[in-house]
Amino acid sequence: MTQNSVIQKNSTHNAMTESRMTQTKMTQNRGAQNPVTQNPLTQDPATQSLRVRLLIVDDEQTIRRLCMTVGESLGFSCLEAESGDAALAVLESQPVHMVLTDLVMPRMSGLEFLEQMKRIHPRIEIAVMTGHGSVETAVQAMKLGAYDYISKPFAPLDELRLFLRRMADKVRLEEENLFLRERTETDAAVHGIIGNSPGIQNVLRMISRLKDTRTPVLISGESGTGKELVARALHFRGNLAGRPFVAVDCGSLVPTLIESELFGYEKGAFTGALRSKQGLLQSADTGTIFLDEVGELPLEMQAKILRFLQEKEVRPVGSNHKVKVDVRIMAATNRDLETDYKKGTFRKDLFFRLNVVTISLPPLRERRSDIPILAHWFLERLAPGRGIQVSGEAMKTLLAHDWPGNVRELENCLERAVALTDRRVLERDDLPASIMRMESQSTPQLHAMQETSSFTTTDLEDIERATIARVFLQVNGDKARAGKMLGISRATLYRKLKRYHIGAHAESSGAATLQ
Numbered sequence: 001m002t003q004n005s006v007i008q009k010n011s012t013h014n015a016m017t018e019s020r021m022t023q024t025k026m027t028q029n030r031g032a033q034n035p036v037t038q039n040p041l042t043q044d045p046a047t048q049s050l051r052v053r054l055l056i057v058d059d060e061q062t063i064r065r066l067c068m069t070v071g072e073s074l075g076f077s078c079l080e081a082e083s084g085d086a087a088l089a090v091l092e093s094q095p096v097h098m099v100l101t102d103l104v105m106p107r108m109s110g111l112e113f114l115e116q117m118k119r120i121h122p123r124i125e126i127a128v129m130t131g132h133g134s135v136e137t138a139v140q141a142m143k144l145g146a147y148d149y150i151s152k153p154f155a156p157l158d159e160l161r162l163f164l165r166r167m168a169d170k171v172r173l174e175e176e177n178l179f180l181r182e183r184t185e186t187d188a189a190v191h192g193i194i195g196n197s198p199g200i201q202n203v204l205r206m207i208s209r210l211k212d213t214r215t216p217v218l219i220s221g222e223s224g225t226g227k228e229l230v231a232r233a234l235h236f237r238g239n240l241a242g243r244p245f246v247a248v249d250c251g252s253l254v255p256t257l258i259e260s261e262l263f264g265y266e267k268g269a270f271t272g273a274l275r276s277k278q279g280l281l282q283s284a285d286t287g288t289i290f291l292d293e294v295g296e297l298p299l300e301m302q303a304k305i306l307r308f309l310q311e312k313e314v315r316p317v318g319s320n321h322k323v324k325v326d327v328r329i330m331a332a333t334n335r336d337l338e339t340d341y342k343k344g345t346f347r348k349d350l351f352f353r354l355n356v357v358t359i360s361l362p363p364l365r366e367r368r369s370d371i372p373i374l375a376h377w378f379l380e381r382l383a384p385g386r387g388i389q390v391s392g393e394a395m396k397t398l399l400a401h402d403w404p405g406n407v408r409e410l411e412n413c414l415e416r417a418v419a420l421t422d423r424r425v426l427e428r429d430d431l432p433a434s435i436m437r438m439e440s441q442s443t444p445q446l447h448a449m450q451e452t453s454s455f456t457t458t459d460l461e462d463i464e465r466a467t468i469a470r471v472f473l474q475v476n477g478d479k480a481r482a483g484k485m486l487g488i489s490r491a492t493l494y495r496k497l498k499r500y501h502i503g504a505h506a507e508s509s510g511a512a513t514l515q
């Protein structure tokens with residue numbers, strides 16, 4: 001190696017060492033974690049229909065009867081009370097979702113009842129009925145927290161029906177969100193991996209079986225499906241939790257520097273090596289080393305990693321001494337390594353060494369039932385305490401999208417929506433236009449394929465290539481924006497651009513070029 005190339009290598013090395021700080025995350029001595037438990041809920045919470053329980057409060061029996069008839073025709077389960085006191089007694093013993101109360105009643109007035117009820121049961125929605133157009137009292141009721149008001153007499157009756165239906169829709173949305181929030185809270189507390197779909201349940205079962213072993217695990221899945229999350233769960237839920245966890249992004253390490261990064265180097269090993277430096281493998285000693293995007297390792301490094309796994313020793317660059325290192329190995333890939341080793345781009349012996357057990361993460365489009373619960377989990381994390389919900393229409397759009405960037409794309413999409421809105425309920429137009437556009441463009445294509453169930457890897461790659469190319473053009477080659485829109489990490493985007501030969505000249509010309 002010439003003097004020049006060594007100097008060049010070292011200047012890159014400094015930049016890389018800095019950038020590695022963001023790519024390599026070493027976490028030590030985390031507290032003991034809760035064990036992973038199996039999620040008992042298998043039903044999709046978003047489609048569970050709620051039977052609304054309505055309490056009607058009026059001293060006039062005819063009005064109560066009328067409201068009960070309308071309520072029952074809407075499928076509600078109806079209860080009645082002839083006074084505020086009686087209603088409070090009912091609420092003590094019976095679960096109720098919404099209340100419709102008269103304002104003018106003997107003894108306790110409607111407003112008094114409303115105030116007391118809101119104090120004791122703040123979550124129950126209450127609407128008021130006003131007679132003779134007493135709008136002022138109705139406004140006062142709204143200030144005290146009433147949902148809305150409706151004037152008596154109800155003419156036509158359809159007005160009451162519509163009013164109650166709208167109120168029930170709101171109740172259902174609130175209940176559903178509460179349910180999802182409670183579920184995500186328990187799920188997150190237990191393992192940080194959200195999802196009720198059979199695919200995710202299977203992943204959770206595997207984590208719970210493998211977390212206390214030292215079995216090598218290969219985690220496979222498309223970009224953004226949660227591979228790193230699973231690796232961390234395996235480490236931090238298991239008996240290595242207090243030990244180091246070192247993640248290495250093999251895809252973004254400069255090939256010439258991988259060896260010194262992984263194995264370390266001795267002082268004077270090359271120009272600029274002013275002091276010895278421990279490699280990442282040694283930093284992970286007694287803990288876990290996570291080789292992320294392992295399929296990107298050059299063949300030469302694959303051989304060195306294999307030797308390390310066999311001998312459990314590292315020899316820093318420029319050193320004559322070997323150091324014993326005992327680590328659990330985990331690897332992740334979004335490629336099909338089996339195809340790669342058959343093509344000769346990945347070592348077969350290393351593949352078998354890493355792939356003792358595989359955990360496969362299904363893409364989000366194959367577990368759409370997880371979308372509502374994930375959405376609520378992210379909204380709660382992104383805007384804690386704001387109680388942001390997703391409207392039915394917006395949720396339909398989220399459910400219909402194909403999510404090429406998987407969970408990360410969903411997370412980015414909600415982050416953007418939360419940043420741009422001050423609404424409490426996210427509507428369809430709060431979602432990025434790209435989601436709607438991609439929905440209309442890619443869904444029919446994918447659906448057609450799913451129906452014929454004969455799609456091949458090449459078909460999927462074509463779609464991926466076309467999607468990335470379209471987004472890349474749309475953002476004029478701005479990689480940061482393209483990555484965000486696609487919901488994939490920067491490293492993944494670079495790899496994909498390289499693989500599909502997209503924007504090869506963009507760097508120098510500043511324009512997006514497709515090949």
Ligand SMILES: Nc1ncnc2c1ncn2[C@@H]1O[C@H](COP(=O)(O)OP(=O)(O)OP(=O)(O)O)[C@@H](O)[C@H]1O
Binds near residue numbers: 228229411489492
């Ligand atoms: N089941 C899940 N529950 C909660 N959050 C999730 C889940 N799956 C993924 N995420 C979140 O989505 C984001 C992407 O996950 P992660 O980085 O683990 O994916 P990845 O498969 O490693 O992606 P890449 O291939 O791009 O590196 C993270 O913010 C992660 O916390």
Ligand SMILES: [Mg+2]
Binds near residue numbers: 227
């Ligand atoms: Mg990753």
